[in-house]
Amino acid sequence: MNTVVHSGAEGFLHRFEGLRARLPGQRLDWVQALREAAAAQFRTAGFPTRRVEAWKYTDLRPVSDAAFDEALTILGDDVALPAPRGERRAVFVDGRFRAELSQLDDAGFAIGSLAEQLPRLEGRLGALARPAEEPLVALNTMLFEDGLLVTVPAGVAGGVLELRSLTSRSERPSAFHPRHLIRLEAGASLTLIEEASGPEDTRYLHNPVFEIELAEGAVLTHARIQREGVKGFQLGTVYARIESGATYDNFTLNAGARLVRNEIHAVLAGPKSACHMNGAQLLRDGQHADTTTVLDHAAPDCASRQTYKTVLSGKSRGVFQGKIHVHQVAQRTDGYQMNQALLLSPDAEIDSKPQLEIYADDVKCSHGATVGALDADQLFYLRARGIPEDKARSILVEAFLQEAIEGVTDETARAALESAVAGWWEKEAA
Amino acid sequence: MPAVAETLDTVQSVTEGTYKWGFETEIEMDFAPKGLNEDTVRFISAEKKEPEWLLEWRLKAFATWQKMQEPRWPAVKYPPIDYQDAYYYAAPKKKDGPKSLDEVDPELLKTYAKLGIPLKEQAILAGVEGAGDSPSEGGRMPIAVDAVFDSVSVATSYKERLAKDGIIFCAISEAVQEHPELVKQYLGTVVPPGDNFYAALNSAVFTDGSFVYIPKGVRCPMELSTYFRINAKSTGQFERTLIIADEGAIVSYLEGCTAPMRDENQLHAAVVELVALDDAQIKYSTVQNWYPGDAEGRGGIYNFVTKRAQCRGKRSKVSWTQVETGSAITWKYPSCVLLGDDSVGEFYSVAITNNHQQADTGTKMIHVGKRTTSTIVSKGISAGKGQNTYRGLVRVAPTASGARNFTQCDSLLIGDQCGAHTVPYIENRNMSAKVEHEATTSRIAEDQLFYCRQRGLSEEDAVGLIVNGFCREVLKELPMEFAVEAQKLLQISLEGSVG
Numbered sequence: 001m002n003t004v005v006h007s008g009a010e011g012f013l014h015r016f017e018g019l020r021a022r023l024p025g026q027r028l029d030w031v032q033a034l035r036e037a038a039a040a041q042f043r044t045a046g047f048p049t050r051r052v053e054a055w056k057y058t059d060l061r062p063v064s065d066a067a068f069d070e071a072l073t074i075l076g077d078d079v080a081l082p083a084p085r086g087e088r089r090a091v092f093v094d095g096r097f098r099a100e101l102s103q104l105d106d107a108g109f110a111i112g113s114l115a116e117q118l119p120r121l122e123g124r125l126g127a128l129a130r131p132a133e134e135p136l137v138a139l140n141t142m143l144f145e146d147g148l149l150v151t152v153p154a155g156v157a158g159g160v161l162e163l164r165s166l167t168s169r170s171e172r173p174s175a176f177h178p179r180h181l182i183r184l185e186a187g188a189s190l191t192l193i194e195e196a197s198g199p200e201d202t203r204y205l206h207n208p209v210f211e212i213e214l215a216e217g218a219v220l221t222h223a224r225i226q227r228e229g230v231k232g233f234q235l236g237t238v239y240a241r242i243e244s245g246a247t248y249d250n251f252t253l254n255a256g257a258r259l260v261r262n263e264i265h266a267v268l269a270g271p272k273s274a275c276h277m278n279g280a281q282l283l284r285d286g287q288h289a290d291t292t293t294v295l296d297h298a299a300p301d302c303a304s305r306q307t308y309k310t311v312l313s314g315k316s317r318g319v320f321q322g323k324i325h326v327h328q329v330a331q332r333t334d335g336y337q338m339n340q341a342l343l344l345s346p347d348a349e350i351d352s353k354p355q356l357e358i359y360a361d362d363v364k365c366s367h368g369a370t371v372g373a374l375d376a377d378q379l380f381y382l383r384a385r386g387i388p389e390d391k392a393r394s395i396l397v398e399a400f401l402q403e404a405i406e407g408v409t410d411e412t413a414r415a416a417l418e419s420a421v422a423g424w425w426e427k428e429a430a
Numbered sequence: 431m432p433a434v435a436e437t438l439d440t441v442q443s444v445t446e447g448t449y450k451w452g453f454e455t456e457i458e459m460d461f462a463p464k465g466l467n468e469d470t471v472r473f474i475s476a477e478k479k480e481p482e483w484l485l486e487w488r489l490k491a492f493a494t495w496q497k498m499q500e501p502r503w504p505a506v507k508y509p510p511i512d513y514q515d516a517y518y519y520a521a522p523k524k525k526d527g528p529k530s531l532d533e534v535d536p537e538l539l540k541t542y543a544k545l546g547i548p549l550k551e552q553a554i555l556a557g558v559e560g561a562g563d564s565p566s567e568g569g570r571m572p573i574a575v576d577a578v579f580d581s582v583s584v585a586t587s588y589k590e591r592l593a594k595d596g597i598i599f600c601a602i603s604e605a606v607q608e609h610p611e612l613v614k615q616y617l618g619t620v621v622p623p624g625d626n627f628y629a630a631l632n633s634a635v636f637t638d639g640s641f642v643y644i645p646k647g648v649r650c651p652m653e654l655s656t657y658f659r660i661n662a663k664s665t666g667q668f669e670r671t672l673i674i675a676d677e678g679a680i681v682s683y684l685e686g687c688t689a690p691m692r693d694e695n696q697l698h699a700a701v702v703e704l705v706a707l708d709d710a711q712i713k714y715s716t717v718q719n720w721y722p723g724d725a726e727g728r729g730g731i732y733n734f735v736t737k738r739a740q741c742r743g744k745r746s747k748v749s750w751t752q753v754e755t756g757s758a759i760t761w762k763y764p765s766c767v768l769l770g771d772d773s774v775g776e777f778y779s780v781a782i783t784n785n786h787q788q789a790d791t792g793t794k795m796i797h798v799g800k801r802t803t804s805t806i807v808s809k810g811i812s813a814g815k816g817q818n819t820y821r822g823l824v825r826v827a828p829t830a831s832g833a834r835n836f837t838q839c840d841s842l843l844i845g846d847q848c849g850a851h852t853v854p855y856i857e858n859r860n861m862s863a864k865v866e867h868e869a870t871t872s873r874i875a876e877d878q879l880f881y882c883r884q885r886g887l888s889e890e891d892a893v894g895l896i897v898n899g900f901c902r903e904v905l906k907e908l909p910m911e912f913a914v915e916a917q918k919l920l921q922i923s924l925e926g927s928v929g
Contacts, residue, residue: 331846341858343860346860346861346862348859348861349858350857350858351855351857351858352855352857352858352867353854353855353856354854354867354869355852356841356850356852356871357849358841358849358850358851358871359848359849360843361843361844361845361848362846362873363843363871363873364871364872366868366869368867368868369854369865369866369867371863371864371865372861372864373861373862373864
């Protein structure tokens with residue numbers, strides 16, 4: 001008998017019915033309750049359409065029209081991992097933790113598979129995620145198989161941790177929904193370098209959700225390099241709760257995938273906390289990238305900085321939506337947001353929607369947006385000094401992106417981002 | 431007061447009124463039965479002796495409206511409006527006014543005094559019966575107001591002057607009779623009847639408004655204002671304005687009044703359409719100061735307006751300037767569709783919300799033609815429990831090579847109970863276009879206040895001074911006589927917000 005593979009929301013719900021007995025936590029009532037509630041929410045909401053304001057510029061039909069199956073992880077010989085970027089590395093293949101590929105010895109704190117630790121995560125898993133508001137998070141909650149679990153104890157400097165997400169080559173489109181939980185206790189620190197990639201000839205959906213809790217004075221640098229395969233989809237959501245005096249420093253580089261949505265919900269929950277959200281989107285023909293940030297200033301004396309840059313070539317489309325919400329208690333808020341786009345092609349399109357919603361009076365908030373082509377005067381200046389046109393363009397694009405990357409203070413993270421950008425540009429110029 | 435009660439009051443005052451004017455023919459019944467259905471639309475059209483095509487047009491709009499949903503996306507809150515529980519045609523609208531200034535709300539008179547309005551004018555603005563019947567006794571009077579309240583002959587002489595240049599300036603119902611070909615050619619071409627919920631409603635039941643046509647190459651010799659128009663004393667609930675500037679024509683049009691007007695319609699759903707052909711320029715200035723409701727947020731006008739301009743011609747230009755201080759809820763986005771190559775759109779706005787006022791306002795600049803440019807300067811001031819939202823769209827179509835936009839949105843917060851929001855949308859599909867957006871939000875700096883106080887200004891005057899400075903870029907775009915009063919108006923609107 002042939003198995004019918006359903007597409008769209010229906011397909012995932014169908015899969016949930018078939019898989020529920022095998023998903024991790026099937027014997028834990030609270031996990032079952034979470035999954036059931038999420039399934040009900042996803043059944044009601046379905047995949048968001050462009051009629052939903054938050055999805056005005058991103059059409060999910062390429063995802064919702066496709067039929068995805070469970071990933072059949074067959075690792076070929078071609079899974080060659082480059083040297084780790086730091087002391088430790090956690091590797092996930094098709095959303096599942098692979099101990100034999102990971103290097104996590106002597107971390108001095110808990111790093112590992114979420115699925116293995118699930119019985120101890122009641123109250124922590126799902127503490128920040130909002131499946132009722134974000135349908136894709138409901139999808140993740142319904143079907144999560146595994147994820148990275150990190151807890152850095154109070155006062156511990158966690159060093160650099162690399163999170164690698166790989167996708168195996170497959171004939172049939174597959175989907176996976178990892179749930180990553182990161183917690184830094186008071187005064188702890190960590191640099192998390194996340195890199196996601198996949199084969200160029202496989203259709204897949206990577207739908208990760210992060211729940212990040214930063215206790216008093218904790219510092220997390222979170223560098224994300226998205227280099228999914230050109231047929232892949234990544235729809236990721238990050239939730240971060242930042243307590244007093246803590247700092248969350250996120251940089252997201254979108255360079256791969258046919259369609260990517262990078263959604264970040266950060267809450268500055270304690271006084272004097274800080275959030276930096278920076279990013280770059282490098283888009284080629286046929287790609288669509290959407291960065292959507294929602295920053296809640298929910299406590300006084302907090303600061304936030306956002307700089308997002310998008311470079312578009314070919315027939316690509318870039319989207320930036322950024323909302324800063326300043327609650328009434330959040331006096332003396334200092335908020336800044338800038339998003340800029342550089343169009344290298346007449347067929348590219350950029351849509352930008354920065355948004356301020358302010359209910360406190362003693363605030364300094366500003367946002368800016370610019371959209372345009374490479375400056376002709378600047379090009380001329382470089383050409384006049386004997387620099388060939390290609391080289392001149394590359395210098396200007398690099399300078400454009402540099403402003404966003406500069407904000408990343410952690411050197412390992414910055415080096416990783418810089419090399420990823422350089423790699424993209426080399427290919428682009430070729 | 432809820433919409434229904436207020437409308438009933440209006441109708442009652444109309445039916446009991448002794449003064450009938452404005453229509454040349456005697457009419458048996460001067461209001462349509464309550465409710466909104468096809469018969470209401472037919473009634474209005476018949477009352478206005480409209481041609482068949484216009485009735486058809488209205489009926490089509492009505493059919494469209496019935497299928498539409500009231501929009502819920504603006505950041506404003508108000509109780510649901512029952513469209514069936516209201517009168518849609520009540521003419522002529524004359525209220526039972528106070529008999530003398532002694533009966534007028536002293537708060538209103540205080541405001542007039544601060545605006546420096548002479549007693550005679552105060553009486554007229556407050557709607558004192560018989561106050562507008564005799565010519566004014568001279569003295570300083572702003573041009574716009576002068577013309578309203580002066581004798582019929584003055585207005586007629588203006589009309590003669592305009593007619594000499596071939597300018598048509600009349601009520602839209604008059605234009606339907608006198609210039610049907612122009613109305614038919616342009617009506618609903620900028621704001622189609624099905625454009626949005628309120629535009630559809632307006633298209634079905636509009637009863638009044640202005641019509642302006644400036645012929646080729648004519649520069650209108652004076653600022654046109656609704657108040658020049660002799661039969662425009664009471665503005666309708668569903669106004670429809672259509673302004674056409676033919677090739678090379680230039681016109682400046684003023685709407686509104688700096689003094690608070692007595693107006694008892696709660697829902698205003700106007701439509702304004704502007705058409706600029708090759709090399710034409712239209713400047714449209716609005717000062718809106720309708721009743722904002724009391725300090726507790728009771729009553730006040732709902733101002734849901736669709737204003738749009740089409741720069742159809744090459745090198746045409748449309749400039750919107752608005753000072754929005756009144757209304758309980760303001761919801762409007764004066765927009766420019768820049769079709770002609772090298773056409774220019776401008777939007778300058780000051781919006782103040784105090785007490786419980788809510789404003790969701792901004793603009794849309796749609797760039798279609800080559801080298802089109804647009805400028806947006808928006809200043810929002812929130813005080814008391816006011817909520818102020820800038821919502822704007824800049825869209826560059828693939829055809830708009832070399833398009834240019836600059837947007838600046840600044841918000842000022844006075845007090846910790848108010849809100850200021852900015853929601854710009856930028857959509858660019860042309861690589862040679864350049865779009866820039868800047869927005870800031872802040873409060874009045876302590877050191878600025880201290881500096882002013884130290885020089886002997888009261889706190890209220892100091893705030894007024896700072897706010898005027900904050901709004902300067904916009905106020906300077908207003909015609910002179912408006913600008914002076916608008917400055918005072920800003921200060922009055924913010925009264926009680928400090929200290």
